[in-house]
Amino acid sequence: MAEVIIMPKLGFNMSEGKLVKWYKAEGDEVKKGENLFSIETDKTNMDIEATNDGTVRKLLIDEGDQIPVTLPIAIVATKDEDITAALEQALKDLGKDNAAENTATSLNKAEAAPASSSNHSAGLKNTNDYEVLVIGGGPGGYVAAIKAAQMGKKTAIVEKAHFGGTCLNVGCIPTKALLRSAEALNEVKESATFGVTGVDIANAKLDLKRVQERKKQVITQLVGGVQGLLKGNGVTLINGEGNLIDKNTLEAAGKKYTADYIIIATGSDVKNLPITISPKRQVLTSKEMLELSETPKTMTIIGGGVIGIEFAYFLASIGTKVTVIEFLDRILPMVDEEITAQVAANLVKMGITIHTGAKVTEITDQSVRFEKAGEVQEVEAEKVLMAVGRAPRLDGIPCEALGIKTERGAIVTDECLKTSVSNIYAIGDVNGKAMLAHTASMEGIVAVENICGHKSAMDYGKIPSAIYVQPEIASVGLTEAEAKAKYGQVKVGKFPLLANGKAKVAGEERGLVKVILEPKYGEIVGVHMYCIHATDMISEAVVAMKLEGTAEEVANAIHPHPTVSEVMHEAMHAATGKAIHFL
Ligand code: NAI
Numbered sequence: 001m002a003e004v005i006i007m008p009k010l011g012f013n014m015s016e017g018k019l020v021k022w023y024k025a026e027g028d029e030v031k032k033g034e035n036l037f038s039i040e041t042d043k044t045n046m047d048i049e050a051t052n053d054g055t056v057r058k059l060l061i062d063e064g065d066q067i068p069v070t071l072p073i074a075i076v077a078t079k080d081e082d083i084t085a086a087l088e089q090a091l092k093d094l095g096k097d098n099a100a101e102n103t104a105t106s107l108n109k110a111e112a113a114p115a116s117s118s119n120h121s122a123g124l125k126n127t128n129d130y131e132v133l134v135i136g137g138g139p140g141g142y143v144a145a146i147k148a149a150q151m152g153k154k155t156a157i158v159e160k161a162h163f164g165g166t167c168l169n170v171g172c173i174p175t176k177a178l179l180r181s182a183e184a185l186n187e188v189k190e191s192a193t194f195g196v197t198g199v200d201i202a203n204a205k206l207d208l209k210r211v212q213e214r215k216k217q218v219i220t221q222l223v224g225g226v227q228g229l230l231k232g233n234g235v236t237l238i239n240g241e242g243n244l245i246d247k248n249t250l251e252a253a254g255k256k257y258t259a260d261y262i263i264i265a266t267g268s269d270v271k272n273l274p275i276t277i278s279p280k281r282q283v284l285t286s287k288e289m290l291e292l293s294e295t296p297k298t299m300t301i302i303g304g305g306v307i308g309i310e311f312a313y314f315l316a317s318i319g320t321k322v323t324v325i326e327f328l329d330r331i332l333p334m335v336d337e338e339i340t341a342q343v344a345a346n347l348v349k350m351g352i353t354i355h356t357g358a359k360v361t362e363i364t365d366q367s368v369r370f371e372k373a374g375e376v377q378e379v380e381a382e383k384v385l386m387a388v389g390r391a392p393r394l395d396g397i398p399c400e401a402l403g404i405k406t407e408r409g410a411i412v413t414d415e416c417l418k419t420s421v422s423n424i425y426a427i428g429d430v431n432g433k434a435m436l437a438h439t440a441s442m443e444g445i446v447a448v449e450n451i452c453g454h455k456s457a458m459d460y461g462k463i464p465s466a467i468y469v470q471p472e473i474a475s476v477g478l479t480e481a482e483a484k485a486k487y488g489q490v491k492v493g494k495f496p497l498l499a500n501g502k503a504k505v506a507g508e509e510r511g512l513v514k515v516i517l518e519p520k521y522g523e524i525v526g527v528h529m530y531c532i533h534a535t536d537m538i539s540e541a542v543v544a545m546k547l548e549g550t551a552e553e554v555a556n557a558i559h560p561h562p563t564v565s566e567v568m569h570e571a572m573h574a575a576t577g578k579a580i581h582f583l
Contacts, residue, residue: 001081002075003077004072005075006073007039007071008048008069010039010041017040018039018040019063020038020063021037022036022063029054030053031053035047035048035049036076056076057075058083059073130155131154131260132153132156135158135244135262136159137158137159138168138267138437139444141159144443145157145230145233145235146229149234151448153451156238157236158239160241164222166268169223171286173222179314182313239253244397263424263425263451265444267393270286270386273302273386275361276361277362278364278365281384285387286385295319297382298320300368300379301322301324302360302384302388303386304330308326308385309331322352324355327359334465335475336514336526355377392410393429393430394409403420403421404421404424405420410430410432411426411430413431416457417450439463462476464541471531472532474537475527476527486525489519490517490525491522493579495512495570495571495579497510497532501562502563503531510531511529511530511532514528516528521550522551523548523549524544524554529541529567533564552572555573570582
């Protein structure tokens with residue numbers, strides 16, 4: 001009688017295994033006790049023997065596939081037995097949905113069925129090479145690929161440069177590594193305040209070559225970690241530039257790959273201004289800034305957004321004379337106004353010159369020209385940094401030809417991250433919704449959950465943001481002005497850092513925390529922090545808002561003392577009545 005061989009469960013905690021090698025091919029005779037295939041789990045490697053004599057009629061799984069336990073992987077039968085019925089019965093016995101559909105798909109007797117919502121459809125042979133193919137290995141793409149593999153999908157990811165993408169290689173992580181060095185320098189300069197003696201404070205400075213080396217080490221370790229995670233989860237890594245040929249086919253490094261579902265996660269590129277730039281002048285972007293090996297004497301930064309301000313802070317810390325030119329009437333226009341005012345004042349104290357309401361018109365050999373209040377002004381600068389935003393990267397994605405809808409250069413997606421082509425999803429910067437690494441990662445998870453048949457959606461109203469200057473800036477939800485525009489009257493609770501014991505101990509008492517509540521239920525709709533450790537502490541507000549919490553509920557949760565996190569507790573008290581430790 002036909003025998004359907006399933007992935008054995010070799011241990012109590014084993015949920016899947018990798019098929020390392022087939023010892024038999026289709027059509028081979030096999031004797032009971034002969035090795036049929038070998039598998040690998042996180043704990044062991046083992047050869048699995050045939051339990052009956054017969055002919056290997058069908059191999060359902062490829063070498064290298066990661067398979068959940070109990071998934072059928074081969075059929076051994078006599079030469080004329082009906083293996084379709086045997087497989088269908090086996091799938092039914094195993095409680096799989098769509099047994100008939102999966103049977104047909106596995107035996108290649110029907111058109112490739114769409115990937116079913118069952119996790120266990122993974123690994124069954126299909127006419128496509130993969131069930132999920134991800135283009136781009138940044139924090140959107142690699143998280144999506146890992147999640148897809150974890151949910152049982154046969155997954156591949158294609159990357160043209162380095163896994164980890166912009167964030168890990170030329171964005172968040174390297175910038176933060178540089179800023180950490182600036183912070184260490186600032187600590188040395190302020191060490192006398194803490195009673196440290198014997199330090200040559202006057203000569204303390206950064207050796208940018210050493211700073212760059214440390215940054216590279218951090219990146220190398222993290223990139224290696226991402227590749228290890230992908231491989232460890234059974235994702236196939238493809239190196240090369242991916243070009244989408246049709247809705248199921250991608251070409252990379254001279255080979256074609258097909259997939260049931262495609263996830264576009266190609267990120268973004270630096271935007272440039274359409275202005276006259278002297279050919280003698282090399283205008284830097286954030287990418288080149290990360291390679292600086294000498295401290296510039298003067299730097300003009302065009303754009304007072306997140307990148308502009310983080311670099312302004314870094315450069316001013318290492319001794320560069322910085323000028324920021326911002327088009328709007330304030331820097332960091334996305335941050336709560338009250339906080340922006342304090343940040344701007346502290347940056348000015350560091351020696352940074354800020355021009356707001358200023359439109360850059362030309363970059364000459366020596367200077368940057370801009371219009372402000374109807375007058376043309378000019379600032380001389382050894383170096384110029386362009387930081388006026390980023391644009392979605394669509395190289396290799398012929399949107400129009402494939403029918404993928406775009407708007408202002410970004411791929412249009414619904415709340416499930418699906419594009420106008422039903423098997424193609426787009427996550428991260430390429431959809432232009434919120435250009436942040438953690439948004440991309442969450443979008444990757446939401447996209448994969450939808451591909452696997454689970455209904456989940458992004459909540460773009462509760463995405464935290466973090467800006468790395470000292471003190472740090474972090475926020476989630478509506479600013480006070482946005483909340484007032486939406487709800488009319490709102491309740492606001494504030495707490496200044498100078499009233500917090502741990503901040504005083506740390507010697508960093510600048511800043512405040514601000515909590516905004518909607519008027520009807522007192523639900524938290526915005527939290528804004530400008531203080532030491534803000535970027536770590538904002539998560540508490542994100543969780544509270546995700547759970548639709550009120551300020552009263554957070555105020556009733558005991559916060560440890562002495563910690564800076566008490567400022568959140570106090571701001572919640574302030575929003576519902578009165579702060580305990582501030583008059
Ligand atoms: P951004 O959009 O944050 O800021 C660009 C700024 O340039 C805006 O304030 C804009 O008003 C200004 N601008 C535009 N045209 C101008 C002109 N002609 N003259 C003067 N100013 C002009 O873009 P940024 O800073 O380049 O960052 C790019 C992306 O990377 C953003 O989406 C940002 O969220 C993300 N990012 C996030 C980080 C973080 O969360 N810590 C760090 C770095 C980047």
